[in-house]
Amino acid sequence: MIKLSNVSKQYPKRGFALKDVTFQLGKGEFAFLTGHSGSGKSTTMRLIHMVDRPTAGEVRVSGYSSDKVTERDLWKVRRRVGYVFQDFRLLPGRTAYENVAFALEVTGTPPKAIKPKAQRLLSQVGLSTKAGAFVNELSGGEQQRVAIARALVNDPFVLLADEPTGNLDERATRGIMELFWDIQAKGMAVLMATHDLELIRQYPRTRVLELDHGKLVYDSRSPDDGVSRPDPPGPPPPESTGQEGGSSATQGGL
Ligand SMILES: Nc1ncnc2c1ncn2[C@@H]1O[C@H](COP(=O)(O)OP(=O)(O)OP(=O)(O)O)[C@@H](O)[C@H]1O
Ligand SMILES: [Mg+2]
Numbered sequence: 209m210i211k212l213s214n215v216s217k218q219y220p221k222r223g224f225a226l227k228d229v230t231f232q233l234g235k236g237e238f239a240f241l242t243g244h245s246g247s248g249k250s251t252t253m254r255l256i257h258m259v260d261r262p263t264a265g266e267v268r269v270s271g272y273s274s275d276k277v278t279e280r281d282l283w284k285v286r287r288r289v290g291y292v293f294q295d296f297r298l299l300p301g302r303t304a305y306e307n308v309a310f311a312l313e314v315t316g317t318p319p320k321a322i323k324p325k326a327q328r329l330l331s332q333v334g335l336s337t338k339a340g341a342f343v344n345e346l347s348g349g350e351q352q353r354v355a356i357a358r359a360l361v362n363d364p365f366v367l368l369a370d371e372p373t374g375n376l377d378e379r380a381t382r383g384i385m386e387l388f389w390d391i392q393a394k395g396m397a398v399l400m401a402t403h404d405l406e407l408i409r410q411y412p413r414t415r416v417l418e419l420d421h422g423k424l425v426y427d428s429r430s431p432d433d434g435v436s437r438p439d440p441p442g443p444p445p446p447e448s449t450g451q452e453g454g455s456s457a458t459q460g461g462l
Pocket of ligand 2: 251370
């Protein structure tokens with residue numbers, strides 16, 4: 209479904225942002241993508257979104273290859289990949305509903321279908337009662353939910369979430385994580401970039417990919433094991449510390 213094979217991304221005069229990265233993400237799989245600031249998390253996501261192309265290696269997304277994809281095909285790929293930006297990128301001065309409806313409109317949803325679909329998406333992210341609220345009247349966690357609803361407008365098969373909990377408190381973070389488990393339970397893959405090791409420790413059974421200076425230095429699953437495994441059905445019980453099953457990445461690797 210998503211496969212990176214020996215992928216490098218080099219910027220002129222800036223060296224490698226990614227170097228020889230290989231991993232795959234299966235259908236309905238959830239993985240954390242972690243690493244220091246500048247380690248290449250956002251670069252990886254942009255390559256999967258195909259807004260950037262690798263300088264070496266191949267990125268395959270839903271049957272499309274970065275080697276062969278045409279400009280005309282690019283919009284098809286991007287529609288199938290939901291992207292939640294760290295800074296939300298919502299339309300200011302518009303309501304939660306209008307933000308989602310606008311995304312549906314520009315991607316060619318028939319006018320009659322826009323209202324019910326926008327309402328359904330807002331309900332899915334737990335924001336039915338705030339549909340009419342302006343973006344500036346929403347909390348950070350609520351704005352993040354609007355951004356997630358907007359990323360879901362085209363029924364993507366994968367959701368890329370770049371530091372979605374970076375600015376949220378513990379309670380709002382937990383709410384967003386629960387939302388992601390719901391989304392994943394519907395069969396959508398989720399790749400979530402985060403440098404929050406404490407958060408990763410709370411989900412010890414979840415796959416972790418760790419980047420360091422553009423290299424993939426840790427994958428809690430073998431790269432050859434492309435089979436999707438069940439992920440946590442929900443947050444762990446409060447007494448779980450994650451110590452027993454935590455990855456090397458979360459046990460002091462960073
Ligand atoms: N357009 C660009 N031109 C030149 N260098 C870039 C560009 N985009 C990213 N880089 C470099 O590539 C490296 C990886 O950047 P990237 O944004 O992927 O890191 P990140 O892991 O997402 O970091 P953060 O946690 O701070 O968001 C950094 O050294 C960055 O300076
Ligand atoms: Mg980043």
